[in-house]
Amino acid sequence: xxxxxxxxxxxxxxxxxxxxxxxxxxxxxxxxxxxxxxxxxxxxxxxxxxxxxxxxxxxxxxxxxxxxxxxxxxxxxxxxxxxxxxxxxxxxxxxxxxxxxxxxxxxxxxxxxxxxxxxxxxxxxxxxxxxxxxxxxxxxxxxxxxxxxxxxxxxxxxxxxxxxxxxxxxxxxxxxxxxxxxxxxxxxxxxxxxxxxxxxxxxxxxxxxxxxxxxxxxxxxxxxxxxxxxxxxxxxxxxxxxxxxxxxxxxxxxxxxxxxxxxxxxxxxxxxxxxxxxxxxxxxxxxxxxxxxxxxxxxxxxxxxxxxxxxxxxxxxxxxxxxxxxxxxxxxxxxxxxxxxxxxxxxxxxxxxxxxxxxxxxxxxxxxxxxxxxxxxxxxxxxxxxxxxxxxxxxxxxx
Amino acid sequence: xxxxxxxxxxxxxxxxxxxxxxxxxxxxxxxxxxxxxxxxxxxxxxxxxxxxxxxxxxxxxxxxxxxxxxxxxxxxxxxxxxxxxxxxxxxxxxxxxxxxxxxxxxxxxxxxxxxxxxxxxxxxxxxxxxxxxxxxxxxxxxxxxxxxxxxxxxxxxxxxxxxxxxxxxxxxxxxxxxxxxxxxxxxxxxxxxxxxxxxxxxxxxxxxxxxxxxxxxxxxxxxxxxxxxxxxxxxxxxxxxxxxxxxxxxxxxxxxxxxxx
Ligand SMILES: Cc1cc2nc3c(=O)[nH]c(=O)nc-3n(C[C@H](O)[C@H](O)[C@H](O)COP(=O)(O)OP(=O)(O)OC[C@H]3O[C@@H](n4cnc5c(N)ncnc54)[C@H](O)[C@@H]3O)c2cc1C
Numbered sequence: 001x002x003x004x005x006x007x008x009x010x011x012x013x014x015x016x017x018x019x020x021x022x023x024x025x026x027x028x029x030x031x032x033x034x035x036x037x038x039x040x041x042x043x044x045x046x047x048x049x050x051x052x053x054x055x056x057x058x059x060x061x062x063x064x065x066x067x068x069x070x071x072x073x074x075x076x077x078x079x080x081x082x083x084x085x086x087x088x089x090x091x092x093x094x095x096x097x098x099x100x101x102x103x104x105x106x107x108x109x110x111x112x113x114x115x116x117x118x119x120x121x122x123x124x125x126x127x128x129x130x131x132x133x134x135x136x137x138x139x140x141x142x143x144x145x146x147x148x149x150x151x152x153x154x155x156x157x158x159x160x161x162x163x164x165x166x167x168x169x170x171x172x173x174x175x176x177x178x179x180x181x182x183x184x185x186x187x188x189x190x191x192x193x194x195x196x197x198x199x200x201x202x203x204x205x206x207x208x209x210x211x212x213x214x215x216x217x218x219x220x221x222x223x224x225x226x227x228x229x230x231x232x233x234x235x236x237x238x239x240x241x242x243x244x245x246x247x248x249x250x251x252x253x254x255x256x257x258x259x260x261x262x263x264x265x266x267x268x269x270x271x272x273x274x275x276x277x278x279x280x281x282x283x284x285x286x287x288x289x290x291x292x293x294x295x296x297x298x299x300x301x302x303x304x305x306x307x308x309x310x311x312x313x314x315x316x317x318x319x320x321x322x323x324x325x326x327x328x329x330x331x332x333x334x335x336x337x338x339x340x341x342x343x344x345x346x347x348x349x350x351x352x353x354x355x356x357x358x359x360x361x362x363x364x365x366x367x368x369x370x371x372x373x374x375x376x377x378x379x380x381x382x383x384x385x386x387x388x389x390x391x392x393x394x395x396x397x398x399x
Numbered sequence: 400x401x402x403x404x405x406x407x408x409x410x411x412x413x414x415x416x417x418x419x420x421x422x423x424x425x426x427x428x429x430x431x432x433x434x435x436x437x438x439x440x441x442x443x444x445x446x447x448x449x450x451x452x453x454x455x456x457x458x459x460x461x462x463x464x465x466x467x468x469x470x471x472x473x474x475x476x477x478x479x480x481x482x483x484x485x486x487x488x489x490x491x492x493x494x495x496x497x498x499x500x501x502x503x504x505x506x507x508x509x510x511x512x513x514x515x516x517x518x519x520x521x522x523x524x525x526x527x528x529x530x531x532x533x534x535x536x537x538x539x540x541x542x543x544x545x546x547x548x549x550x551x552x553x554x555x556x557x558x559x560x561x562x563x564x565x566x567x568x569x570x571x572x573x574x575x576x577x578x579x580x581x582x583x584x585x586x587x588x589x590x591x592x593x594x595x596x597x598x599x600x601x602x603x604x605x606x607x608x609x610x611x612x613x614x615x616x617x618x619x620x621x622x623x624x625x626x627x628x629x630x631x632x633x634x635x636x637x638x639x640x641x642x643x644x645x646x647x648x649x650x651x652x653x654x655x656x657x658x659x660x
Contacts, residue, residue, distance in 0.1 A: 022410065036462035040490030041490075041624045041627060042623075042625070042627075141538070141539060142538060145533075165561065166559065166560050166561060169525050169526075169541070170529055173497075173526040173527075174532070180621070181621050182492065182494065182622035183493065183524075185524035185525065185526055186523065186524070200625075204523070206520075211627070211630050213626040213628075214624055215622070216622050257538035257573070258538045258568070259567065260565050261565075263563070263564075263565045264563045266564065272561050274561045278660075321559075321580075326435075326520060334659060335654070352630075352633065353630075356654070356657065358650065359636075370633075373636055374650055376638070376646050378643065383646065386643045386644055386646070387647045387650065390647040390651045391660070394660075
């Protein structure tokens, strides 16, 4: 396994330098040199018009994976209620299952959750594996992980989709590592090739600056965590038939080393930004902490959540849980209103996939305008109250 | 308390831009930094050491120049560092990275707590921490925003969730990954920088680790990147002009037309 420049073919044209996402190719004496730190991502290979760069791989002896069939969805639940992301996964899973002509199954783990299986079936699941046990009351990596790993070994699915939530992104790597298979993080696009049954998983990397398509050809199952609010929810069809399979797990066979002591909800009143369809975000341009009230008022009228730039969090104006961006949360609401946020790249990567972006800023050169669907140049302290007033007027008095 | 902090050297983010001409990622200069989330991990380890005593070892997998990142961590106050570096590690996905780092940790052998950053800002997967824990058969908590109590064989911490947090306890040895909220990292002291300058960074190769060749590098990686491309550029925006009242009216009307509100 190595990357190599074929001396006779390379003419030193430097095109490969630009293609390298890591900036480690140099050209010396009309010959491309791949520097240390190359992670063999392969971006330079197709970029070279002279086919002078090759990656040679030792192929893993292809195993027979024909026993691995079917699409699975992890039906994440909190407090006994299945999360919205699970229905999105069912919507996407249905498409993949139909293409591969295999059943779509959901895995439901929790305490007193069996009732929820019917909802999963109504949203397209052909089978629901249910583990209903008081021990499984709260999510824990060790208990949920062991249950899931055992079921995979027994039933052998070919694709597993898990929501890219804090729970999903914690659980999935444990499963993938143990089963010895690939895991693609935080996918925003999924396609399947019906011939080789490979899942083509597209995801943002480098904070959304680049997109990568990833496959896992020589291992099964293929596992992906999928970003919330990107895929469409499955439609509900009360007539859809499915099978509920009750499973049990012998917890005496494992040692559970972690224990959840209590669960504290902090953001109930402000609406969690990862879930919100509308986010009104404030930045340093608000000038003073008390001006966040204007942001909160608009958010309230719109039924949205309050976000913040890092600058406003660092200044102590907003708690970190509201921070959008590279070191905060990545969000993709239907509407994002940036108030007095300049739009540094670290902020943009956290919100630029929002459907509609409104930027309010007094500096016409602010980079936030580059990603904005609508821009208003002006004083945010004057524009915000005017907007709130207008929305109140239009949306009526039910607030 | 023996603490191992896993850090990754990543490109300094402000350098990462998309060239409008070639539509590829361009990096001006070759500045590399410690993955920002890992700086919180280093800080937390040093704080634990300051409180209850112990030793902080930095572990990284990467090219030889990643030694610089380890030295920076030593300048902050870590005791020593080990770099896993070998051409055979190139092309590792998160599975192979977790495996390789866990082999390094096994070789270090004395550890009570392993701390990772929440995620690396280039790969953005957040999978390596949990992967290492699984490889070593350790309990773990991801997204830790606060350590409430830590003592011999025991840790109680808060895991950040979408709606709030969960208080979780577990036995040590264990692994945690940390979020930004956990602390405010210090800057390296002058003394620390002097020490870092002189520090010898141990380097281990695949052979030193006794690593299974089938589990490392590209060969050991189940996932393959088949395509890298720029996200479609957002279409040019529309500036809403006029007096303030007018702007508000126009904007709300446009949003109503688009059925956004
Ligand atoms: C565009 C692109 C997309 C990718 N997508 C995937 C994917 O979906 N699935 C996949 O398996 N791989 C993927 N990879 C490969 C992945 O980036 C590498 O495997 C990388 O070595 C580790 O993953 P990460 O950077 O995401 O780290 P993360 O898992 O995000 O890092 C978490 C923590 O682990 C520790 N850590 C990570 N790497 C190191 C290291 N080298 N040394 C020491 N500590 C470390 C640090 O504490 C860090 O904060 C992708 C790579 C690229 C370029």
